[in-house]
Amino acid sequence: MVTPMNVVMLLFPRLTQLDLTGPFEVFTRFKELKVHLVWKTMDPVTDASGLKILPSATFADCPQADILFVPGGPGQMGVMEDAETLDFLRRQAAGAQWITSVCTGSLVLAAAGLMTGYRATCHWSSIDQLALFGVTPVAERVVVDRDRVSGAGVTSGIDFALTLAALLFGEERARQAQLFMEYDPAPPYSGGSPASAPAEMVATVREGLKPFLAERRAISERAAAALRR
Amino acid sequence: MVTPMNVVMLLFPRLTQLDLTGPFEVFTRFKELKVHLVWKTMDPVTDASGLKILPSATFADCPQADILFVPGGPGQMGVMEDAETLDFLRRQAAGAQWITSVCTGSLVLAAAGLMTGYRATCHWSSIDQLALFGVTPVAERVVVDRDRVSGAGVTSGIDFALTLAALLFGEERARQAQLFMEYDPAPPYSGGSPASAPAEMVATVREGLKPFLAERRAISERAAAALRR
Numbered sequence: 001m002v003t004p005m006n007v008v009m010l011l012f013p014r015l016t017q018l019d020l021t022g023p024f025e026v027f028t029r030f031k032e033l034k035v036h037l038v039w040k041t042m043d044p045v046t047d048a049s050g051l052k053i054l055p056s057a058t059f060a061d062c063p064q065a066d067i068l069f070v071p072g073g074p075g076q077m078g079v080m081e082d083a084e085t086l087d088f089l090r091r092q093a094a095g096a097q098w099i100t101s102v103c104t105g106s107l108v109l110a111a112a113g114l115m116t117g118y119r120a121t122c123h124w125s126s127i128d129q130l131a132l133f134g135v136t137p138v139a140e141r142v143v144v145d146r147d148r149v150s151g152a153g154v155t156s157g158i159d160f161a162l163t164l165a166a167l168l169f170g171e172e173r174a175r176q177a178q179l180f181m182e183y184d185p186a187p188p189y190s191g192g193s194p195a196s197a198p199a200e201m202v203a204t205v206r207e208g209l210k211p212f213l214a215e216r217r218a219i220s221e222r223a224a225a226a227l228r229r
Numbered sequence: 230m231v232t233p234m235n236v237v238m239l240l241f242p243r244l245t246q247l248d249l250t251g252p253f254e255v256f257t258r259f260k261e262l263k264v265h266l267v268w269k270t271m272d273p274v275t276d277a278s279g280l281k282i283l284p285s286a287t288f289a290d291c292p293q294a295d296i297l298f299v300p301g302g303p304g305q306m307g308v309m310e311d312a313e314t315l316d317f318l319r320r321q322a323a324g325a326q327w328i329t330s331v332c333t334g335s336l337v338l339a340a341a342g343l344m345t346g347y348r349a350t351c352h353w354s355s356i357d358q359l360a361l362f363g364v365t366p367v368a369e370r371v372v373v374d375r376d377r378v379s380g381a382g383v384t385s386g387i388d389f390a391l392t393l394a395a396l397l398f399g400e401e402r403a404r405q406a407q408l409f410m411e412y413d414p415a416p417p418y419s420g421g422s423p424a425s426a427p428a429e430m431v432a433t434v435r436e437g438l439k440p441f442l443a444e445r446r447a448i449s450e451r452a453a454a455a456l457r458r
Contacts (some may be wrong), residue, residue, distance in 0.1 A: 018254035018410070021280070025383065027245035028278035035279070046282050049257035050264070050284035051250070103411075123412055126252075132249050141415040153411025154254065158384060162417050175418045175426070179434055181247070182332075182353055182382025184421030185368040185414035188391050189404045192413030197404070205408055 004034040005168075008065035008092055010108075011039040011055055012085065014075025015141075017047035020104040022157030023069065026165060029177045038062045040084065048073045059088045067164070068096040071157070072103030072123060077216055079108055086112040102151040102160055104216075110135050110147075110222040111184045119145040124194050125209055129217055132224040135174035155192075158183060232398075233263040237321055239295035239337075240268040240284055241314065243304025248331040251386030252298065255394060258406045267291045269313065276303045288317045295391070297325040300386070301332030301352060306445055308337055309452045315341040321356035331380040333445075338377075339364050340452040348374040352382035353423050354438055354451055358446055361453040368424070386420075387412060 005029050009020055020037075027033045036057045039045050039203060044052040057063070079085040089112040093099050101109050104121045109115045110133035119136040121143040127229065130137040142163045143150050149167075151160030162183070166174035191197035206213075236256050249266075255258050258263045265286045268274050273281040274407030286292070297318065308314040318341040322328050330338050335351045338344050339362035348365040350356060350372040359366040371392045378396075391412070397404035408446055420426035435442075 003237060016254070017250055021250035024278070024280060025245070037280075049253070051266075052285075052287070054281035054283070056279070056281075057427055087257055094252060141413070142417075153409075155387060155410050155412040155414060159415050166417060167418065171418065172430075175420055176430060176434060178416060178418055178421045178428050179423070179430060180382075181384050183384040183416055183420055184370070184419075184425060185384060185416065186388050187407060187412055187414065188371075188388060189407055190413075191404050192407045193411055194408070196413060197408050200403075201405060201408060220457060 004032055004171030005066035005097075006063045007033050007035045007067040008062055009035060009037050009069045010085070010089070011037050011045040011053060012072065012075050012079050014048045014073055014153055015045070015071050016103060016155050017049065017051045017053065017103065019071035019073060019157050022155065023161035025103060025181065025196070026158060026161035026177060029135075029153070029180060030165060030169060030173070032169065036062055048075060059084065062092075065092045065096045067098040067100060068092050070101045070105035070108045072101070072105040072107070074212070075188060076104040076108050077219045080111045081226065089114065090216050094202050098147050098149060098164065100149045100164065102159070103153050104155040106130060106135070106150045107133075107220060111220070111227065115148065118148045119143055120148060120150040121152045123208065124213055125153075125213060127152075128217055129220040132220050133227065152193075177204065233261055234295035234326075235292045236262050236264045236296040236298060237291055238264060238266050238298045239300065239314070240266050240274040240282060240309045240332075241304050241319070242274055243302055244274070244300050245302030245332060245383055246278065246280045246282065247383050248300030248302060248334065248386050251384065252390035254410065255387060255390035255406060258409060259394060259398060259402070261398065262296075264289055264446065277304060289312065291321075291369070294321045294325045296327040296329060297321050299330045299334035299337045301330070301334040301336070303441070305333040305337050306448050307339045310446050310455065318343065327376050327378060327393065329393065331377045331386040332382050335359060335364070335379045336362075338451060340456065342448070342456050344441060347377045348372055349377060349379040350381045351379070354382075354442060355445055357379075361449050362456065363447040368374065368383045381422075410443065
């Protein structure tokens with residue numbers, strides 16, 4: 001009987017649920033991994049679009065993570081300056097083997113001071129904000145830098161988790177999981193990243209996000225300043 | 230003010246959560262769609278891997294679906310012969326514009342008699358079982374046949390939902406959603422489908438699933454016989 005590795009996945013209000021549910025689907029296909037969904041209380045956590053997920057543990061009773069994971073989403077702004085969450089992440093990170101994120105989860109890890117000096121990725125709209133924390137932004141789908149593994153925006157969580165699974169259990173096992181999940185993606189269109197989308201479409205989407213990104217940046221700036229104090 | 234279209238997504242115990250959460254992520258990015266997560270009661274529904282999701286409506290108080298959606302997963306076997314669920318699906322389908330599924334959700338729709346004479350897809354391991362219900366199995370990632378739209382296994386839900394979104398709102402809007410979700414997949418390996426995986430790996434996975442698939446087939450056979458009565 002193998003002792004399972006604990007995967008501690010942070011929940012928070014207004015996360016983007018697919019940042020978490022993509023990797024959850026991959027991780028739970030490996031019997032060596034025990035996944036914990038963790039928030040301050042056991043009350044349901046509502047994602048940015050209304051999905052209500054129940055935590056399986058609280059900060060207080062969560063086991064030590066072997067793999068620490070932080071998703072992103074608009075609610076990331078609410079935890080960037082939350083001492084209780086940042087303390088929890090730092091405490092868990094101290095004993096974790098892997099410190100990981102998808103989407104703007106890398107900004108939360110950065111705000112906890114856990115990414116300084118590392119290379120990481122993030123949702124394309126906000127990847128530049130990593131630099132505020134002394135993190136080197138790398139516009140790739142999955143970035144592995146020593147024990148830090150980060151995925152880009154939302155759907156990249158599946159690629160992120162399969163990459164980590166291959167590091168943990170080898171290529172054969174990761175490929176089996178991929179086959180089980182029938183992960184042979186066929187997006188109806190190209191252009192799922194700013195590198196491949198038409199320039200006008202990227203500009204339109206960026207314009208729509210402008211006030212939101214300004215708010216996110218202001219919070220990142222404050223969080224980065226707090227980290228330097 | 231546009232009247233939103235109701236997307237009614239069936240929950241059931243031991244569903245595969247990514248079958249549902251992938252499309253949920255896509256659908257909720259369109260303001261014209263209002264998503265309802267529906268089960269018999271408002272109690273949390275636990276997916277096949279332990280994710281607990283709260284329903285937003287019950288069979289009794291759910292609004293009429295414009296888009297009816299059924300996910301798959303091992304728990305599909307539990308609803309294939311459940312009169313209450315099948316009746317709910319038939320009742321909703323009668324007034325729906327689109328009748329849709331991901332993974333083995335197409336078998337549930339078939340058991341309700343809603344797919345007879347249509348072309349559809351399903352998880353690769355179980356697609357052959359569609360024929361028991363007079364459905365033409367089509368081994369493609371997303372299959373559109375008139376008002377029936379089905380996706381293949383698990384991760385295909387994202388491709389399915391973007392395809393449907395493009396049918397509803399046009400290519401430009403679907404591509405914007407794809408860019409928001411950074412859906413530019415880069416699976417670490419090829420071989421996510423039986424057509425592209427090494428033959429030995431497909432055989433190994435099939436062998437491991439043998440007792441499970443035999444149970445699923447026995448249930449499909451009984452459900453198909455019930456439908457003919």
